[in-house]
Amino acid sequence: MYWGGNPAECHPRHFTKYALMPKSKFLPRGRKDRTAVLVDIRPTKSAKAADIFLQVRPGKDFELITILRALIKDQKVSEEAVAETGITLEQCTDLIERMKKAKFGCVFFGMGLSMTRGKHMNSAALLTLAAEMNAFTKFVAMPMRGHGNVTGADVIMRWQTGYPFGITFNRGYPRYNPGEFSTVDVLVRGDADAAFIIGADPGATMPQPAIDHLARIPTIVLDPHVTHTSNLAKVHITTAPAGIAAPGTAYRMDEIPLPLKPALKSPYPTDEEVVRRIKQAIVKKPFWMPEGAQMTAAQV
Amino acid sequence: MTLTVVNNATCTFCGCVCDDIELHADETRILKAKKACVLGTAWFLNHTVERKYPDALIDGKEATLDEAIEAAATHLHAADMPLVYGMSNTTCEAQRECVALADLLGGLLDSHTSL
Ligand code: SF4
Numbered sequence: 001m002y003w004g005g006n007p008a009e010c011h012p013r014h015f016t017k018y019a020l021m022p023k024s025k026f027l028p029r030g031r032k033d034r035t036a037v038l039v040d041i042r043p044t045k046s047a048k049a050a051d052i053f054l055q056v057r058p059g060k061d062f063e064l065i066t067i068l069r070a071l072i073k074d075q076k077v078s079e080e081a082v083a084e085t086g087i088t089l090e091q092c093t094d095l096i097e098r099m100k101k102a103k104f105g106c107v108f109f110g111m112g113l114s115m116t117r118g119k120h121m122n123s124a125a126l127l128t129l130a131a132e133m134n135a136f137t138k139f140v141a142m143p144m145r146g147h148g149n150v151t152g153a154d155v156i157m158r159w160q161t162g163y164p165f166g167i168t169f170n171r172g173y174p175r176y177n178p179g180e181f182s183t184v185d186v187l188v189r190g191d192a193d194a195a196f197i198i199g200a201d202p203g204a205t206m207p208q209p210a211i212d213h214l215a216r217i218p219t220i221v222l223d224p225h226v227t228h229t230s231n232l233a234k235v236h237i238t239t240a241p242a243g244i245a246a247p248g249t250a251y252r253m254d255e256i257p258l259p260l261k262p263a264l265k266s267p268y269p270t271d272e273e274v275v276r277r278i279k280q281a282i283v284k285k286p287f288w289m290p291e292g293a294q295m296t297a298a299q300v
Numbered sequence: 301m302t303l304t305v306v307n308n309a310t311c312t313f314c315g316c317v318c319d320d321i322e323l324h325a326d327e328t329r330i331l332k333a334k335k336a337c338v339l340g341t342a343w344f345l346n347h348t349v350e351r352k353y354p355d356a357l358i359d360g361k362e363a364t365l366d367e368a369i370e371a372a373a374t375h376l377h378a379a380d381m382p383l384v385y386g387m388s389n390t391t392c393e394a395q396r397e398c399v400a401l402a403d404l405l406g407g408l409l410d411s412h413t414s415l
Contacts, residue, residue: 012337145315147388153411156395194379200386218375236357248391253315261309263325271394281373
C-alpha cells in the first residue's frame with residue numbers, strides 16, 4: 001500500500017527494484033503475487049501501477065485511517081462518517097479483507113499524509129493501524145523518504161543522542177521536543193542566533209519568516225553549490241558532493257547502510273573534513289559552559 | 301583522458317538509495333549512469349569536478365577555506381543558541397561530526413525530518 005506518496009515520479013525505481021516487481025522465494029511471480037493499493041487525493045501517475053486506487057478527500061486521511069482501524073476490529077462505523085472520507089464502506093471493507101488476507105503487508109506513506117492536515121497525527125495513526133494489523137498478519141509501515149541520506153541523519157542522531165531530530169544540547173545533555181526545538185519553529189520564533197546549514201537549502205524550501213530570520217543572524221552554509229541559503233548567509237564553504245566526489249555511507253529508507261562509491265575527485269574538501277575543522281577551531285576557544293562543566297569524549 | 305567505470309555505485313538522489321548503478325566517468329564528469337532512473341541520471345550527470353564556485357564566501361566575497369572556517373567557528377562560538385540543521389545530502393560520517401558540533405556548542409540539532 002502506498003498512502004499519500006507518488007513513487008512513480010518521486011522514487012522512480014521503488015516499484016521495480018523493491019516493492020512491486022522483484023521475484024523472490026515467497027513471491028515467485030513477482031508483481032502477479034502482489035496487490036498494490038494507492039490512497040491519495042488525486043490519481044497521480046502512480047495510480048496506473050496500482051491494482052486499487054482509493055481517492056480520499058483532502059484532509060480526511062486521519063478519518064479514513066481511524067475508520068479502517070475500527071473496521072479491522074469489527075466495530076460499527078456510521079455511514080455518514082465513511083461518506084465524508086470520499087471512500088465507500090464497501091471499498092473500506094474490501095480493503096480490510098485484502099489486508100487481513102495478505103501474508104505480509106507493507107504500507108509506505110509519503111508527504112501527502114505526513115505534511116497535510118493532521119501532520120504527525122496522521123503518521124501516528126497509520127503506524128498504529130499497521131501495528132494493530134499484526135493481530136491478523138505480518139504488517140509494517142515505512143515512510144517514503146526523499147532527499148538522499150535523510151534517513152542516515154535520523155539514524156546517526158538516534159545513535160549519538162537517543163533522539164532522531166528536534167534536539168537541543170543547551171543544558172549540556174540532549175533533550176527532544178519537536179515543535180519547541182524543531183528548526184522551522186525555532187526560526188519563525190526568532191530563537192536561534194546563529195545557524196549552521198549542511199546538505200540542505202532551507203532558503204528555498206522553508207516558510208518566508210524562517211528564511212527572513214536566517215538572513216538576520218549569522219548563517220553558515222556547507223554545500224557543493226552556491227544555494228539560495230548561501231546567498232543570504234554570512235559564510236559559505238564549497239564542499240565535495242557526497243556520493244559523486246566524496247566517499248562515505250548513506251542509509252536507504254529501510255535503514256540499510258550503503259557505501260558510496262564516488263566516481264570523481266573533487267577539488268573541494270568533504271563535508272566531514274570541514275565540520276571537523278570547524279569543531280577543532282571551536283575547541284580552542286573557551287568552553288561555553290561555566291566552571292566545573294566538562295566536555296564529553298564525543299565533543300573532542 | 302582515462303575512462304573509469306564504477307560498478308555498483310550508489311545513488312543518493314532519493315531515499316531508494318539504489319546501489320546497482322554503473323557509472324562511466326572521465327576525469328571531469330560522469331558520462332553515463334546505467335540503471336539509474338531519470339532523476340538519478342540527471343543528478344549524476346549534473347556534477348563536474350570543475351571549480352565552478354569559489355572555495356568559500358564571507359559576506360558574499362571570495363575567501364579562503366581557512367578564513368571561512370575561522371569565521372564560522374567564531375560566529376558559532378559567539379552565539380547563545382546556535383542551530384545545526386540539514387544533514388540530508390551528506391554522509392553519515394559528516395552527520396556524526398555535526399552531532400558532535402551541536403553537542404560542543406550546546407546548540408540545537410535538527411534535520412529535514414522535522415519539517
Ligand atoms: S536511481 Fe532513481 S530511484 Fe534510485 S536512488 Fe537514484 S533517484 Fe532514487
